[in-house]
Amino acid sequence: MTNICFISSSGGHLQELASLRDLAKIFPSFLITERDQFNNITFGDKVYHVSQINRREKFFLIHFIKLFFSIFFIFIKERPSCIITTGALVSFPACILGKLFGAKIIYIESFARIYSPSLTGKLVYKIADVFIVQWKPLLKFYPSAIYMGGIF
Numbered sequence: 001m002t003n004i005c006f007i008s009s010s011g012g013h014l015q016e017l018a019s020l021r022d023l024a025k026i027f028p029s030f031l032i033t034e035r036d037q038f039n040n041i042t043f044g045d046k047v048y049h050v051s052q053i054n055r056r057e058k059f060f061l062i063h064f065i066k067l068f069f070s071i072f073f074i075f076i077k078e079r080p081s082c083i084i085t086t087g088a089l090v091s092f093p094a095c096i097l098g099k100l101f102g103a104k105i106i107y108i109e110s111f112a113r114i115y116s117p118s119l120t121g122k123l124v125y126k127i128a129d130v131f132i133v134q135w136k137p138l139l140k141f142y143p144s145a146i147y148m149g150g151i152f
Helices: 012-018 022-024 060-078 091-100 121-122 136-140
Strands: 003-006 029-032 047-051 083-088 104-108 131-132
Touching: 003 012, 003 022, 003 091, 012 083, 022 029, 029 060, 047 060, 060 091, 083 091, 083 121, 091 104, 091 121, 104 121, 131 136
Parallel strands: 003 029, 003 083, 029 047, 083 104, 104 131
Antiparallel strands: none
8 A cells, every 4th residue: 555755844845845735635645844833734644743953063963863763663653655755854864764665765856956956855866766856957967857847
């Protein structure tokens, strides 16, 4: 049975991902996003909140490992068959773990990325089953990506 994991950081990435919420009405699904004071977007059958991290913070590695294990335990429970993400940092460990769990990875590069790739995009591009860009200039960085225009 298909169980879709929608995952993204909070803010604009989550707003982009929420434009795909109609899929969550068709397939069993769950959402993983960061916990923050402004986050009121939810969809899917279940919503999981993980801690927000920043790669420039002092204890980033410790927080990243904690995030990795938080997502691991969610995946043990939910067993996603597909992961759909718009990034950013929170999605990288999910994509790695998803591959280990045998899930298909669909990555959608952020709408804000017109002329240069994101760090998460560069990392996930190597493992994504489907990589989508919303702007044609990004095809120069992601030659096997699919250009689909904006998802808004």
